[in-house]
Amino acid sequence: MSMIPARVGLQQRLLPEYRAEFFDILATSCLQGLSVFAGDPCVNEPVETTRSLSIAHYQHAVNLHLLRGKAYFYYQLGLLIWLTRWQPQALIIETNPRNLSNWLAINWMHHRRRPVIGWGLGVSSSNPLASSIQHHILRKLDAVIAYSKPAAQQYIDAGLHPERVFVAANAVTRRPSTQPLEKPAAFKTGVPTLLFVGRLQPRKRVDTLLRALSALPKSEQPHLIIVGDGPDRSRLEQLAWSIYPQALFVGARYGADLTPYYQEADLFVLPGTGGLAVQQAMAHTLPVIVGEADGTQSELVRSENGWILPDPSAQTLTRVIRDALSDLPRLRRMGLASYRIVSEEVNLESMVETFVQALRTVLR
Numbered sequence: 001m002s003m004i005p006a007r008v009g010l011q012q013r014l015l016p017e018y019r020a021e022f023f024d025i026l027a028t029s030c031l032q033g034l035s036v037f038a039g040d041p042c043v044n045e046p047v048e049t050t051r052s053l054s055i056a057h058y059q060h061a062v063n064l065h066l067l068r069g070k071a072y073f074y075y076q077l078g079l080l081i082w083l084t085r086w087q088p089q090a091l092i093i094e095t096n097p098r099n100l101s102n103w104l105a106i107n108w109m110h111h112r113r114r115p116v117i118g119w120g121l122g123v124s125s126s127n128p129l130a131s132s133i134q135h136h137i138l139r140k141l142d143a144v145i146a147y148s149k150p151a152a153q154q155y156i157d158a159g160l161h162p163e164r165v166f167v168a169a170n171a172v173t174r175r176p177s178t179q180p181l182e183k184p185a186a187f188k189t190g191v192p193t194l195l196f197v198g199r200l201q202p203r204k205r206v207d208t209l210l211r212a213l214s215a216l217p218k219s220e221q222p223h224l225i226i227v228g229d230g231p232d233r234s235r236l237e238q239l240a241w242s243i244y245p246q247a248l249f250v251g252a253r254y255g256a257d258l259t260p261y262y263q264e265a266d267l268f269v270l271p272g273t274g275g276l277a278v279q280q281a282m283a284h285t286l287p288v289i290v291g292e293a294d295g296t297q298s299e300l301v302r303s304e305n306g307w308i309l310p311d312p313s314a315q316t317l318t319r320v321i322r323d324a325l326s327d328l329p330r331l332r333r334m335g336l337a338s339y340r341i342v343s344e345e346v347n348l349e350s351m352v353e354t355f356v357q358a359l360r361t362v363l364r
Contacts, residue, residue, distance in 0.1 A: 002356045006363055007032035009088030010056075011105060013063065013074065013096065014041050017050045018172045018276050025352050027056035035086045039063030039076055046201055059086070066100075070127050076101045083108050090359050095120030095144065097127075097134035106140045115142035115362035119168075122151030123158050135159075142362045145355060148299045164361070168354035169299035173279045175347040180339040181285040183332050187266060192222040192325050195265035195286070197258065197277035200230035205272035205291065205312065207239055212271075212317035214243040221246065222325065227253050227261055262286065266331060267324055271309060271317055279346065282338035287331055289320055300346050305337035 008030045010023070015038035027034035039061035041047050051058055062077035079101050083091075091109050093102055095118035109116045118141045124130050135158055138144065143164040146152035152167045187193070194213070198204050206226065213221060224244065226236070229252040240247040253261065258277075262268075262284035269289045270278055278288055278300060288306040290297050301308050307320050324331060 002353065002360070003029055003031055004090075004356055004359050004363070005031045006089040006359070007087065008034045008359065009083065009086050009091045010034060010036045011061075011076075011079070011091070011093040011099075011102075012036065012038040013076075013094060013099065014038055014047060014049050015051065015053075015058065017048045020050055020053055021174075022171070022348050022351060024053055024055040025348055026355055027053075029352060029356050032089070033057060035059055035082070035088070037061050037076070037079065037082050046199075046203065057086075073098045073100050073130075075099075079104055080108060088114070090115050090117065090363055092117045092119055092145070092355070092359075094118070095134060095137060095141075097124055097130040097137060102137055106137070110140070116140070117142060117358055117362060118144040120144070120151070121147050122154040143358050145358050150298060166354050166358045166361075167299075168351045168358075169346040171279065171342075171346050171348050171351040172276045173283060173342065173347060175349050176283040176339065176343050180336055181263060183266070183285060183335060185328075185332075187328065188264070192266045193264055194222050194224045194321070195227070195261055195268050195281070196224070196270065197227040197253075197261070197268070197281070198270060198274060200226075200228050200233045200236060202232055203273045204232075204270070206232070206236050208271050208312065208314050208317060209269055210236070210240055210244045210247060211314040212321060213247075215314065215318045216322060220322065220325065222266075222321075224248065225250060225261055225265065227251075227258065259284070266328075267321075269317075269321070271312070279342055282342045285335040285339045287324065287334035287338055289317070289324060300341065302337075302341075305334045305341060 023036050035057040037059045040063055041049060042065050059082045064075045066073045093105055106116050124134050138158050138160060144155045144160055145166045145168050146155055147170045149167055152165045155165050156162050196206060213224060224247040226247060226249045237249055262281060265286055268281035268286045271291050278290055281288055288301055290301050291309050297308055309316055
């Protein structure tokens with residue numbers, strides 16, 4: 001892995017649990033250290049955060065959340081104190097235009113002739129004020145790291161030079177350390193098995209999955225295993241009892257305890273948002289069906305290994321599941337394609353390499 005002979009700072013609104021391993025791996029490439037500056041979510045915001053990093057340094061920010069909805073902005077107290085103490089030679093910040101303290105960070109770094117890299121999902125268009133702020137921020141940056149190729153093109157269209165725009169596909173797991181699973185040539189017990197893994201909350205749209213499966217002809221209805229727990233579990237169990245009683249709720253499972261469920265499954269389905277388990281499923285040689293989410297799924301899910309739902313309706317999900325299960329040899333080939341993608345392209349190691357490349361470019 002390439003090394004960066006510099007001290008690096010990285011600003012985030014939050015420090016999600018799933019990002020901790022990435023920051024620690026990136027820190028091993030920063031010879032003089034990596035410090036992450038991040039705060040806490042809004043009250044009742046459905047995201048699991050942490051303040052614990054094993055290798056990278058963590059500095060807690062005080063997030064002031066202002067207004068709500070499309071008018072939401074936030075300000076991070078302690079930013080300049082952190083920069084002064086850490087003295088980063090390069091800084092990575094979110095391109096989130098709702099962060100009103102980004103300007104302070106950019107000006108502080110550029111006053112000392114130090115580069116700033118943005119990292120984000122693309123150019124915002126939902127709020128005219130936020131979009132205007134973001135365009136001003138982008139013009140100040142020395143480079144941008146995008147989550148996906150479409151996001152990268154948005155940054156280029158906004159005026160950034162293509163050589164200063166990098167794509168680091170959104171990864172949450174390491175490159176698989178085992179060989180791809182050998183799936184049988186026929187469905188076990190003659191019936192396919194679908195798998196959902198995730199926190200049971202409305203935005204995952206497990207209810208849509210249950211309705212979609214109940215609409216299939218009885219002879220085509222698969223087994224469904226739902227792994228996870230959360231505030232929506234009771235409602236979903238009641239719904240399953242009334243319209244799809246063959247659904248099996250097994251509760252939350254983590255780490256190695258998830259492996260048997262991935263091994264048993266023929267197809268992974270996540271109709272809603274989020275989805276850290278998608279890459280884990282792909283590493284276990286599973287084809288996947290996912291919701292459109294934030295656009296980063298396009299780097300992970302392609303026609304060769306799965307389906308991205310074009311709309312959130314149960315009718316569409318029924319059609320896609322029926323198509324997926326209609327051709328078992330194709331399904332197995334798509335599972336192998338999933339494994340290849342997370343092994344060769346979308347993994348934490350590749351993501352870190354892109355960050356290192358961007359840092360080396362701006363530090364020249």
